[in-house]
Amino acid sequence: MTGDRAGNAISARQIYMAYGKTEVLRGIDVSMPQGQTLALLGPSGCGKTTLLRLVAGLLSPTSGEIAIDGQMVACPSLFVPPEKRGLGMVFQDYALWPHLSVAGNVAFPLEMAGINGAERQARVKAALDRVGLSAMADRSPSALSGGQQQRVAIARAIVAEPRIVLFDEPLSNLDRELRETMVAELGALIRGLGLTAIYVTHDQSEALTLADQVAVMEAGQIAQLAAPEDLVEHPASPKVAEFLRLGAVLSLTRDTGGWSYGGHALGPMGGPEASAAEVLVTPRALRIADFGTTALSGEVMAVQYRDTAYAVTVRLNQAAPAQTVQISSDTRMRLGERIGLEIVSDRLRWFPARTQAPVH
Amino acid sequence: MARAREAVSPSVVIAAAGLVVVVAVPFLFILLQAVFPHLGRGSLAAPFSALAGALGDPKLIGMTGNTLLLGLLVVVLSALIAVPLAVARALFRVPGAVIWDVLFLIPFMIPPYIAVLGWIMTLQPRGYLEQLAGFDLAAFLFSVPGIVFVMTLNTFPVVYFAVSRTVETVGSRYADVARVFGASPLRAFWRVTLPLSTPGLAASLLLVFAMSIEEYGTPAALGRRAGFDVLVTAIDLRVSDWPIDLPGAAILSLVLVILSFGAFLLQRWILTRRSYEATTGKPQDAAKRDLGVWKFPVLALFAAVAVAATGLPLLAILATALSRTISGGLTLANLDLSNFSAILGDTTGALKALGTSLSLGVAAALVTGLLGALSAYAVVKSKVRGRGVLDVLTILPNALPGIVVAVGLILAWNQPWLPVTPYNTALILLLAYCCILLPQPVRYATAAFHQIGDNLEAAARVFGASPLVAFRRILLPLIAPSLLAAMLLVFAVATRELVASVVVAPVGVSTISTYIWRQFEQGSVGLGMAMAFITILITTALPLIVLSLMGRRGNLL
Numbered sequence: 066m067t068g069d070r071a072g073n074a075i076s077a078r079q080i081y082m083a084y085g086k087t088e089v090l091r092g093i094d095v096s097m098p099q100g101q102t103l104a105l106l107g108p109s110g111c112g113k114t115t116l117l118r119l120v121a122g123l124l125s126p127t128s129g130e131i132a133i134d135g136q137m138v139a140c141p142s143l144f145v146p147p148e149k150r151g152l153g154m155v156f157q158d159y160a161l162w163p164h165l166s167v168a169g170n171v172a173f174p175l176e177m178a179g180i181n182g183a184e185r186q187a188r189v190k191a192a193l194d195r196v197g198l199s200a201m202a203d204r205s206p207s208a209l210s211g212g213q214q215q216r217v218a219i220a221r222a223i224v225a226e227p228r229i230v231l232f233d234e235p236l237s238n239l240d241r242e243l244r245e246t247m248v249a250e251l252g253a254l255i256r257g258l259g260l261t262a263i264y265v266t267h268d269q270s271e272a273l274t275l276a277d278q279v280a281v282m283e284a285g286q287i288a289q290l291a292a293p294e295d296l297v298e299h300p301a302s303p304k305v306a307e308f309l310r311l312g313a314v315l316s317l318t319r320d321t322g323g324w325s326y327g328g329h330a331l332g333p334m335g336g337p338e339a340s341a342a343e344v345l346v347t348p349r350a351l352r353i354a355d356f357g358t359t360a361l362s363g364e365v366m367a368v369q370y371r372d373t374a375y376a377v378t379v380r381l382n383q384a385a386p387a388q389t390v391q392i393s394s395d396t397r398m399r400l401g402e403r404i405g406l407e408i409v410s411d412r413l414r415w416f417p418a419r420t421q422a423p424v425h
Numbered sequence: 426m427a428r429a430r431e432a433v434s435p436s437v438v439i440a441a442a443g444l445v446v447v448v449a450v451p452f453l454f455i456l457l458q459a460v461f462p463h464l465g466r467g468s469l470a471a472p473f474s475a476l477a478g479a480l481g482d483p484k485l486i487g488m489t490g491n492t493l494l495l496g497l498l499v500v501v502l503s504a505l506i507a508v509p510l511a512v513a514r515a516l517f518r519v520p521g522a523v524i525w526d527v528l529f530l531i532p533f534m535i536p537p538y539i540a541v542l543g544w545i546m547t548l549q550p551r552g553y554l555e556q557l558a559g560f561d562l563a564a565f566l567f568s569v570p571g572i573v574f575v576m577t578l579n580t581f582p583v584v585y586f587a588v589s590r591t592v593e594t595v596g597s598r599y600a601d602v603a604r605v606f607g608a609s610p611l612r613a614f615w616r617v618t619l620p621l622s623t624p625g626l627a628a629s630l631l632l633v634f635a636m637s638i639e640e641y642g643t644p645a646a647l648g649r650r651a652g653f654d655v656l657v658t659a660i661d662l663r664v665s666d667w668p669i670d671l672p673g674a675a676i677l678s679l680v681l682v683i684l685s686f687g688a689f690l691l692q693r694w695i696l697t698r699r700s701y702e703a704t705t706g707k708p709q710d711a712a713k714r715d716l717g718v719w720k721f722p723v724l725a726l727f728a729a730v731a732v733a734a735t736g737l738p739l740l741a742i743l744a745t746a747l748s749r750t751i752s753g754g755l756t757l758a759n760l761d762l763s764n765f766s767a768i769l770g771d772t773t774g775a776l777k778a779l780g781t782s783l784s785l786g787v788a789a790a791l792v793t794g795l796l797g798a799l800s801a802y803a804v805v806k807s808k809v810r811g812r813g814v815l816d817v818l819t820i821l822p823n824a825l826p827g828i829v830v831a832v833g834l835i836l837a838w839n840q841p842w843l844p845v846t847p848y849n850t851a852l853i854l855l856l857a858y859c860c861i862l863l864p865q866p867v868r869y870a871t872a873a874f875h876q877i878g879d880n881l882e883a884a885a886r887v888f889g890a891s892p893l894v895a896f897r898r899i900l901l902p903l904i905a906p907s908l909l910a911a912m913l914l915v916f917a918v919a920t921r922e923l924v925a926s927v928v929v930a931p932v933g934v935s936t937i938s939t940y941i942w943r944q945f946e947q948g949s950v951g952l953g954m955a956m957a958f959i960t961i962l963i964t965t966a967l968p969l970i971v972l973s974l975m976g977r978r979g980n981l982l
Contacts, residue, residue: 123883147886154887160880164902173898177889221888231887 073135074099074229074261075120080129082115082285089115091285093129097278099228102255102262104276106269108308111282113265114157117231120263121154122147134228148177153222153230157237159214161206167217168193168202174225192224193217195254212243219251223258230255232264236271248274269309273297281305303343303416312347313390316418327383331360334410341418348376350412351392359405363390365398379404434892437809440799444818447796447859451833452821455682458675458836465671467842475672489680492638492655495572496684499637500630502577506730507584508626513723514585515592516614518713520724528731529582534965535738536921537579538642538938539957542945543741544575545646546751546954553741556755567650576643578734580633584626591625592618610714624695631692635685639826641924656681657828657924664832664928671836678829686824742961745954764955773949775956778940781851783963785936786920789858790912796859797866798908802900805874806882819867822860830860831928849931857925862915869911873904909975913968920964 076096082089090112097103105113118124120131122138122145130140133152138145153174161170168189175185193199196216206214215235222230235251236244252275255262266272272279273293280290289301300306303314317324318341323333336342356362363379366389370376375394380387390406398404458464462475479485513519514526532540547553548562548571555561565571596618603613641657648658656677663674716723744755746764753759768775797819803809804816822830834857838848847853877900885895901908923938930939937960944953 118883121883121887123886146891147883148889148891150887151889152887154884156880156884158878158880160878160884162881162885162899162903173885173890174888177894221884225888 072098074101074133075103075263076132077116077120078130080116080119080131081127082112082119082124083127089285090119090126093285093287095280095287095290097261097263099261100259101277102260102264102275104264104266104272104279105282106266106272106279106308107282108267112285113267113282114233116282117233117263117265121152121231122150151225151227151229153225153227155215155218155222155230155232155235157234159206159218159238161214161217161221163205163207165206166202167198167204167206167209170206170217171221171224174221178225180225188224192220195223196220211239212247215239215247219254223254223260226258227260229261229263232262232266234265234267237267244268244271251275281308283308300345300414303345303419306345306414306416312345312350313388314343314345314416315388316343317341326361327381329360329383331408332410334408334413336413336415337417339418343416343418345414345416346390346408347412347414348391348393350409351390352407352409353392353394354405354407356403356405359407361406361408363404363406365400365402365404368394368398368400370397379406381406433809434807434896436799436893436896437803437807437812437815440796440803441815443792443796444800444815447792447856447863448818448821448825450837451830451856451860452825453833454836455675455678455829455833458671459679462672464836465840467840476676479673479676485677485680488654488656488659488677489684491653492657492681492684495569495576495644495655496634496637496688498569498573499576499580500634502573503581503584503633504626504630506577507581508588510727510730511585511588512592513716513727514589516596516618516713517716517719517723519716519727520720521727525727525731526586528735529585531735531739532579532582534917534961535579535735535742536642536923536938537576537640538646538923539742539921539941539954539961540579540738541575541643541646542941542950542954542957543738543745546745546950547737547741551754553744553755567647569651569653572643572647572651572653575647576637576640578738579643580636581730581734583633583636584629587625587629588622591622595621624698628692628696631688631695635688635692635824638681638684638688639828641828641927656684657826660828660832661924661928664835671832674832675836678832681826682824682829685826689820689824742954742957745950746958748951751950764951765959767952768955768959773940773944773952774935775940775952778935778937779956779959779963781934782920782937782960785851785854785858786916786964788855789862789919790916792855792859793863793866793915794908794912797863797911798870798901798904800863801867801870801874801904802896805871806877806879806900819863823864825860827857827861827922827924828928830857831925834860834925834929851931851934853929853931854926854934854936857929858915858919858922861922861925862919865914865918866908866911869907870904873907874900877903906975909971913971917964917968921960 073096077093080090080093093112093116095103105116107113115124119126119139120133125144126139128141131138133150136145137143138150162173165173171189171192172185175188180188189202190199193202196219198213198216198220201209201213201217206217209217215238218235232251236247239247248271254260255275264272264275273296276293278290279293279296281288281296283304289296289305291299291301296305296309297311300309300311306312307314315326317326317331317336319325319336319339322330324331324336324342336344361381361383363381365377366380367378368375369378375397377392377394377398378389379392380389392406454464459476460472461469463470514522519525544566545552548566550561550563552561552563566575596614599621600613600618603617604610608616638655639657641661644653644655644658645661648655660674660677660681663670663677745751747760747762748755749759749761749763767773771777800815800819804812804819825833834853835848838846838853840846847856881899881903882895885899886892890898921937923942926936926938927942930936935943937956941953941956941960944950944956
């Protein structure tokens with residue numbers, strides 16, 4: 066992501082953020098064009114919320130530059146406070162003001178922008194209509210359910226028609242069913258309004274559903290920035306693959322006869338010209354076979370019905386520390402059933418061995 | 426590399442400026458005066474010369490010893506009276522429990538110097554006790570045990586309420602668990618309830634200690650005749666009687682501050698280290714047991730304490746206020762409303778004093794409310810550098826007794842080189858009240874801010890509010906209920922504050938407390954007590970009216 070700021074809704078260059086000696090962000094470079102949605106995905110503590118708050122102006126970076134719509138908002142000589150950045154934001158805890166009514170909450174951004182009277186009322190109503198809550202306008206936010214509060218927070222974020230809306234894990238406090246409906250609604254809303262959005266989440270399915278670009282963050286750095294389909298097809302590292310829960314990552318060693326896992330020969334299977342490597346085994350890269358007919362075998366640990374098939378967790382017999390893989394099965398399998406696993410070698414994804422390859 | 430950051434919020438700047446004027450300046454001048462004895466002449470000559478002499482002075486050591494002794498005795502007696510009552514109230518079904526609570530709250534509303542005047546009227550020779558029973562207890566009253574007795578009756582409710590609440594909460598939450606696992610009620614009390622209640626008890630006792638060593642009215646009214654000098658009365662003597670000894674007063678003040686600060690830090694340490702009250706919910710009173718045969722002895726104890734702490738002083742005040750002459754005694758013929766009509770007729774400057782105190786009370790409530798809210802914001806919510814210093818400045822007044830604040834204000838604002846000064850105007854009283862009472866709004870506002878999620882303010886900023894607008898529109902309304910309660914407390918206490926008023930009130934300005942005090946010294950006790958009665962009514966009724974109006978408007982939150 067180099068210099069050219071023009072045409073980008075948001076660009077961040079070489080962002081470092083430290084609290085005392087703890088570095089939270091270590092050299093973030095990211096930029097996104099108008100009208101796109103960028104998801105910041107990562108485990109808790111990876112710095113994704115910090116990055117969002119830096120864009121919002123709620124924090125100021127230790128070093129680096131941030132520009133919004135080509136205008137510098139944070140750099141060594143300048144800091145634009147949050148109220149001058151013209152953003153919308155949805156907070157994880159909703160952050161609805163308990164002393165204002167639902168309408169009062171939604172009207173606040175307009176009030177701050179100096180929009181009064183009939184226009185304010187009309188726009189508040191339109192925003193509440195959009196989230197289906199206009200009947201609740203005079204209620205106190207505390208009288209609403211979690212999902213309704215979240216909709217109020219969304220109405221408040223879009224009412225002033227900002228170009229950019231920031232979402233800080235907006236759905237993490239909702240239960241799963243509601244979360245799935247809200248993801249779809251949010252996606253429709255973002256596209257319908259042509260918003261540029263940054264969406265922070267630790268849920269990979271939300272990120273993959275909503276975003277045009279996903280930045281997978283790890284320990285204060287961006288591990289991979291790619292479109293969802295690229296991310297799934299070509300994860301940049303075993304860590305990214307593990308975080309996206311694409312499958313199991315196994316450490317293999319190679320000798321003259323080909324690859325072996327935990328001392329059990331698996332055959333040639335392609336792969337890099339190295340004495341050790343890691344391989345991502347997705348459910349699609351495994352086929353169930355009769356026990357004893359394959360090099361890899363295991364025992365069924367858990368069976369879960371998901372969508373149209375059974376997701377089966379299998380513990381590998383060949384692994385010294387316990388290692389499980391996931392496969393998909395059309396039939397329900399018994400717990401404890403012993404099965405053989407056939408590897409589909411052209412569906413494997415290879416990575417160089419991590420610095421110290423485990424030797425078996 | 427200097428980085429551009431967000432400018433420091435104006436609310437933090439106002440808080441810092443206010444804290445410097447109200448807290449830092451008087452405290453700093455005490456320190457300076459103690460070190461530089463010739464400060465008053467604008468000279469920094471001979472530093473530490475007075476300090477060494479004063480600290481070795483056997484009189485100072487004696488007064489410090491007296492102060493500690495008084496504090497300690499009041500603590501012990503308060504614990505002896507309050508702990509049994511509190512445990513009985515918390516664990517057993519005491520008939521009329523709520524009434525006893527109200528009766529034990531009243532001593533809070535009677536300023537100690539008024540209560541002590543009531544006790545003098547009762548126990549002195551030819552006092553009400555002698556008129557009714559034929560003997561007087563003057564020898565007891567004007568002695569160290571007498572001082573301890575009167576002060577304890579004013580302070581024991583602190584321990585009573587703290588301990589009964591802790592024991593009730595702990596009893597219902599943890600002791601019941603011990604019962605389930607096989608402990609008898611008595612064992613559960615000794616092994617669970619008592620250990621868990623100790624921090625609450627210790628903290629309240631330390632508060633009593635701090636209150637006792639700062640108290641002026643009781644030792645001043647009773648101790649002089651007993652030849653019992655404490656630090657507070659000795660400081661008063663040095664600043665108000667010829668020869669004025671400001672370096673001496675500053676050094677005694679420092680000693681008092683050290684004692685008071687020690688007690689305060691210890692209390693804070695205990696509470697932060699092991700606080701069980703804060704984490705637990707509402708006490709449930711379902712599990713309370715019957716008193717059985719102990720019912721009447723316990724009730725008698727409650728009644729005796731209520732009579733001594735609330736009934737007797739109130740009745741003595743009322744009787745004196747209603748007596749045409751004191752020498753006329755307790756006879757029907759001697760009862761009339763002449764003292765009240767003299768007050769309302771303003772023949773003695775009473776209405777003016779009342780007006781002065783009420784306006785100062787309102788002003789102090791407004792100033793401390795604003796300053797307390799801003800300071801608590803700066804300490805709790807802002808990330809501004811140096812907020813540790815602000816934190817110290819908000820905590821410091823907890824350890825500054827009224828007399829010390831008064832001395833500090835004299836030292837700071839009576840410097841000859843100052844072009845303008847609030848000294849000799851009513852403004853100096855306002856400064857004194859604000860410094861003494863600032864801890865109340867700070868404490869309430871701090872607790873309220875801790876309950877407000879950081880994102881509420883962040884959201885306001887993102888949606889276009891400047892720091893000041895976010896404070897005014899979002900944070901202030903959210904802490905308003907707590908802050909208002911604290912401001913009512915400030916109003917009630919500032920209106921009748923005695924010690925700083927006696928020391929710094931300008932010539933010709935009298936407050937409620939100096940008016941009462943002067944009437945007593947001049948022998949017009951009836952007028953003083955009528956004023957005291959009116960004051961208790963006003964300072965109790967006004968906050969109650971405001972609170973009930975607030976309640977009727979529905980919950981502010």
